[in-house]
Amino acid sequence: MADTATLDKLKARFGEADWKAGDRLPSASPGESRIVVPQSQLAKYLKFLKTDCGFDLLVDVTCVDYLHFRNAKDRFGLVYCLANTTTSERLIVRCYLNEPDLTVESAVPLWEGANWLEREVYDMFGIVFGGHPDLRRILLPDEFADHPLRKDYPLRGRGERHNFHRLTREEG
Amino acid sequence: MGVEVPDNVVVTKLDQMASWCRKNSLWPMPFATACCGIELMATGASKHDIARFGAEVFRFSPRQCDLMIVAGRVVMKMLPVLQRIWQQMPEPKWCISMGACASTGGVFDTYCVVQGIDRFIPVDMYVPGCPPRPEQLIQAVIDLQAKIQAEGTLMGREFKTAARQQEKRALLEILPGHELPRPMPRV
Numbered sequence: 001m002a003d004t005a006t007l008d009k010l011k012a013r014f015g016e017a018d019w020k021a022g023d024r025l026p027s028a029s030p031g032e033s034r035i036v037v038p039q040s041q042l043a044k045y046l047k048f049l050k051t052d053c054g055f056d057l058l059v060d061v062t063c064v065d066y067l068h069f070r071n072a073k074d075r076f077g078l079v080y081c082l083a084n085t086t087t088s089e090r091l092i093v094r095c096y097l098n099e100p101d102l103t104v105e106s107a108v109p110l111w112e113g114a115n116w117l118e119r120e121v122y123d124m125f126g127i128v129f130g131g132h133p134d135l136r137r138i139l140l141p142d143e144f145a146d147h148p149l150r151k152d153y154p155l156r157g158r159g160e161r162h163n164f165h166r167l168t169r170e171e172g
Numbered sequence: 173m174g175v176e177v178p179d180n181v182v183v184t185k186l187d188q189m190a191s192w193c194r195k196n197s198l199w200p201m202p203f204a205t206a207c208c209g210i211e212l213m214a215t216g217a218s219k220h221d222i223a224r225f226g227a228e229v230f231r232f233s234p235r236q237c238d239l240m241i242v243a244g245r246v247v248m249k250m251l252p253v254l255q256r257i258w259q260q261m262p263e264p265k266w267c268i269s270m271g272a273c274a275s276t277g278g279v280f281d282t283y284c285v286v287q288g289i290d291r292f293i294p295v296d297m298y299v300p301g302c303p304p305r306p307e308q309l310i311q312a313v314i315d316l317q318a319k320i321q322a323e324g325t326l327m328g329r330e331f332k333t334a335a336r337q338q339e340k341r342a343l344l345e346i347l348p349g350h351e352l353p354r355p356m357p358r359v
Contacts, residue, residue, distance in 0.1 A: 156281060160283060163248075164286075166292050
């Protein structure tokens, strides 16, 4: 497999205590591997993966809320999907976060494309990206107060959709 | 004493004539946000041809329109935009809520989708369907035409500068045999 080289490099650089290789899923494509890294070290790992392992493309940044998920120990799983455009290797970097400390270092200095992706994760889950140049909501209106993709947010919201002025005929 | 009226002269009320002009020349503002917009386009295209009912002049500036057709779901971020566009349309104006989503939120009963635009702007006609067929939209236009003709000018607003209304009323009071007009029912 092409991806063992990357895992070996990670072992050589970071040892084996902090991070672990994730389970290989039946649905994984060839050349795709998964690792789980600690929250405080995320930026270091990403930087190493970009500069020394050739992962020059950030495909996606997303997040999963594991509230009430079976056998889950942590609340949020922050996911960075990386690709190496030279070797076609893919790597899923996962990092578990728990309240109240939902802060990680932003990946925007490494990949410019992380800007809007991290804003979306902030908007929907409330993960705070330290060092992000412009951490505002990207999809929801600025005055929205919640993070609606969290599992404890009610599907029908908390009245935001009805919190508007009602126009009548008289007002035109 | 009789007045001879030639054959090619019709006597009518100004209100009725204004309504007749308006109902046969509706200029729609297509507020199309979803798949209903595709049916709206089909309604305007040659097969169904909304021009047969005088409503083919779709304008993308609200200032040139008098019929807003809201075709598709409206999310809470879009609603202030919808209200602003409605307010920019000159009087008299009407609104068709096209499809299940615009009328009730449809299947999108979620935090961000407005559950019926009639909660926030006035609506004259509702078209059920997901999406409605062009025939249904045309039926709504026909029904709206009947409504426009029956109601006269919408609350008489454009004739209703206060002084003007007062003047008309005073005139009617001094003329014998005329009933005072009752106020229009609130729509």
